[in-house]
Amino acid sequence: MENKIRVGVSSCLLGNPVRFDGGHKHDRYITDVLGNYFEFIPVCPEVECGLPVPRETMRLVGDPVSPKLLTTKTGIDHTSRMLSFCNRKVKELEKENLSAFIFKKNSPSSGLYRVKVYGNSGMARKNGRGLFAASMVNAYPLLPVEEEGRLQDAHLRENFIEKVFCYQRWKDFLANAPDYKKLILFHACHKLQIMAHSTKHLSAMGKLVASGKKTGPKELFFSYQENLLEALNLKATVKKNVNVLQHIMGYFKKDLTSDEKAELLGVIDSYSWQHLPLVVPLTLLNHYIRKYKVEYLQNQTYLEPHPAELMLRNHV
Ligand code: SF4
Structure with a gap:
């Protein structure tokens, strides 16, 4: 390969200390194995939309199709702040020529599948998608996307990486x-x-x-x-x-x-x-x-x- 494939990734997976508690979720498979072939473009929606580190944890609340993003204890509503960041960021990422995106699972901002959405009763159902992940999928419906947790499944991993390389070949063709x-x-x-x-x-x-x-x-x-x-x-x-x-x-x-x-x-x-x-x-x-x-x-x-x-x- 002449050039590495450009892949967006949730920033904390690269080891960047951007999580609510000042920590990270470094994923060695992503950096040490996939990093030999992929060039990563990190995105932390929560920090990039202006929230500090450390910060109060957040969760999705309400309608799973268009949930609100609220802080867990104080109930501060960060939905419009996050959504305007998402609108701006998905446009900015057009320049990055991404061939895939790897998201952090379970996050109300970055999670791709089965993110918890809390109802009025306080009960949660795992049927939501993080606000930034949802914006990316809406803006780039054909982009190969996956979560780091699912990459631990050999079949899902092989399928995703196969798709990324094939998509890159197609982009080279174009x-x-x-x-x-x-x-x-x-x-x-x-x-x-x-x-x-x-x-x-x-x-x-x-x-x-x-x-x-x-x-x-x-x-x-x-x-x-x-x-x-x-x-x-x-x-x-x-x-x-x-x-x-x-x-x-x-x-x-x-x-x-x-x-x-x-x-x-x-x-x-x-x-x-x-x-x-x-x-x-x-x-x-x-x-x-x-x-x-x-x-x-x-x-x-x-x-x-x-x-x-x-x-x-x-x-x-
Ligand atoms: S999961 Fe997403 S929003 Fe949360 S720390 Fe990681 S990159 Fe930032």
Whole structure:
């Protein structure tokens, strides 16, 4: 990679002492592992909207769709202060050319999923979203987003990072004088990766590209991007991966000796039962792709959608 991928992140996750108590929530996986590939743009909505460190804790209260942000003990309403910051900040971030955002879970400002919203009775339901996280998602609905807590789940982690790298490739495509011919190439390399998420999207995108000459480039690229990110939002399950692995095998099935075929089928079967991680059948398939020189497959992003050093497929 020539340049690191630009990713927004809740500031406290980088170890910055911006939390209500003057502390942080440094996440070593984010800084020490993802930091090798991502350049982080930190955002602390509470400090950047003018609140001090330390400060009184806050919580969301009222309607989960448009909750108020109130201090916990004194009930001071910081909703409009926070919302005007959010409006300003999402516009400012346009210049940052972000390819993803990683949010701090549970925060009434930064939490992305299942943030507590308190009702009048004082009871909380986990059905809200932090005000800044909600503004980001509204402003950039296609941007890959995730929470640091969910990144501890191997499947969610792999899915998110795969999406970030793919989105970056797409942005590089757009930034380098894109045209119809280049789109055909981009699509050809991503076919199996898309297939692992959604055969429905793969077929729709195939039709979109095939009839693309009739469509204006702006409209064509926009529809393609929408479909691509929509497809990647659908989880690549074991069953879907098995389908892709068998599909890959189909390209050189006739070249394999009976021993090789039996071994490969056995490994795919073990993966389907989750006795082996995805990296095992993929390593074997890569070996045969090289051995039998299957050029079409050599260029497939599915075989290495993110750097192997991240070892993401060793755990799914
Ligand atoms: S969770 Fe968000 S608002 Fe709270 S300290 Fe971290 S970055 Fe700031």
